[in-house]
Amino acid sequence: xxxxxxxxxxxxxxxxxxxxxxxxxxxxxxxxxxxxxxxxxxxxxxxxxxxxxxxxxxxxxxxxxxxxxxxxxxxxxxxxxxxxxxxxxxxxxxxxxxxxxxxxxxxxxxxxxxxxxxxxxxxxxxxxxxxxxxxxxxxxxxxxxxxxxxxxxxxxxxxxxxxxxxxxxxxxxxxxxxxxxxxxxxxxxxxxxxxxxxxxxxxxxxxxxxxxxxxxxxxxxxxxxxxxxxxxxxxxxxxxxxxxxxxxxxxxxxxxxxxxxxxxxxxxxxxxxxxxxxxxxxxxxxxxxxxxxxxxxxxxxxxxxxxxxxxxxxxxxxxxxxxxxxx
Numbered sequence: 458x459x460x461x462x463x464x465x466x467x468x469x470x471x472x473x474x475x476x477x478x479x480x481x482x483x484x485x486x487x488x489x490x491x492x493x494x495x496x497x498x499x500x501x502x503x504x505x506x507x508x509x510x511x512x513x514x515x516x517x518x519x520x521x522x523x524x525x526x527x528x529x530x531x532x533x534x535x536x537x538x539x540x541x542x543x544x545x546x547x548x549x550x551x552x553x554x555x556x557x558x559x560x561x562x563x564x565x566x567x568x569x570x571x572x573x574x575x576x577x578x579x580x581x582x583x584x585x586x587x588x589x590x591x592x593x594x595x596x597x598x599x600x601x602x603x604x605x606x607x608x609x610x611x612x613x614x615x616x617x618x619x620x621x622x623x624x625x626x627x628x629x630x631x632x633x634x635x636x637x638x639x640x641x642x643x644x645x646x647x648x649x650x651x652x653x654x655x656x657x658x659x660x661x662x663x664x665x666x667x668x669x670x671x672x673x674x675x676x677x678x679x680x681x682x683x684x685x686x687x688x689x690x691x692x693x694x695x696x697x698x699x700x701x702x703x704x705x706x707x708x709x710x711x712x713x714x715x716x717x718x719x720x721x722x723x724x725x726x727x728x729x730x731x732x733x734x735x736x737x738x739x740x741x742x743x744x745x746x747x748x749x750x751x752x753x754x755x756x757x758x759x760x761x762x763x764x765x766x767x768x769x770x771x772x773x774x775x776x777x778x779x780x781x782x783x784x
Contacts, residue, residue, distance in 0.1 A: 538554050559770075604713030651769070
C-alpha cells in the first residue's frame with residue numbers, strides 16, 4: 458500500500474512560521490506544505506515563493522476546501538484559532554493548531570465538542586513536549602532520579618518592552634487580550650503550564666492573581682499562581698514582564714534530589730541527588746517544532762498517538778483563565 462502523505466495547508470504566515478515551524482513541514486517524512494494563506498496578497502505570494510510553496514490564498518476557506526490538502530496548520534493570532542479549526546474539521550481535514558489553543562475555556566470547550574462531533578483529528582502545538590531536552594527531563598522523573606517530586610518553583614522575568622517594541626505590529630497584537638487572550642503571559646506561559654501537565658498529569662486545584670502593574674498596555678504584566686496536582690505535587694509560578702533582569706528558571710524538588718532547567722533559554726539540565734551532580738546539554742534545534750510535527754504526522758497517518766490532544770489544550774486553558782481571573 459502506498460504511504461499516505463500529509464499535504465498541509467497553512468493559515469497564517471507570520472514570523473513564527475519563517476523558521477520555527479514552516480520549513481519543518483517540508484523536512485518531515487511523508488509531509489508536504491503545499492499551500493499557504495494570508496490576507497495580504499503581496500506578503501503571501503512572497504512567502505510562498507521564498508519557501509517553495511506551490512499555492513497561496515488570501516481566503517482561508519478556499520484553502521480549507523482545496524481537495525489536495527488533507528491537513529491544516531493554523532498559525533494565526535489566537536482569536537481566530539477555533540473558527541478556522543472548526544471550519545477545517547467540518548471540511549474533513551485534520552488540524553494542527555498553535556498555542557494558546559483558543560482565547561478562553563468557553564471557546565476551548567466548543568472546540569472539544571467540534572473534535573468529538575467530527576471524525577478528523579486535532580493536535581495542539583505545545584511542541585516542547587517532543588523536544589529532546591524536555592523528554593530527557595520526563596525520563597529523569599520517570600526513572601525516580603529525584604525520588605518523589607514534591608514541589609516546582611518556576612520563575613520567568615523579562616525586561617520591559619521598549620517604546621519601539623510596543624508599536625511593532627509583530628508584538629502589538631500579543632499585548633491585546635482581544636487577540637492574544639492575555640498579553641505576554643498568554644504568549645509564553647502555555648508552554649510552561651503544558652510542560653507541567655505533561656510531566657505530572659491531572660490537576661486538582663489552581664489559584665492565582667494577575668495585575669497590570671505598569672499600564673503600558675491593556676494586558677496584565679505580572680502573574681503569580683499555584684497548581685496542586687492529583688499526585689500531591691505543588692507548583693509555584695511567578696511571571697514578571699517588567700523586571701530589572703531576565704530570569705528563566707524552573708526547579709523540581711523531590712524527596713531525594715532536585716532538577717534545575719530553563720524553559721526558553723535551554724540551559725543545561727542539572728540533576729543533583731545522592732550520587733552527586735550531573736549535567737545534560739542538547740544542541741539547539743534548527744526548527745523548534747520539527748519533532749512535534751513528526752509526531753503529529755505520525756498521528757494523522759494512524760502510526761502514533763496524539764502528542765497533545767484538544768482535551769489537554771483545554772486543561773491548559775483552564776489554568777491560564779484561573780491564574781488571570783477569567784474563571
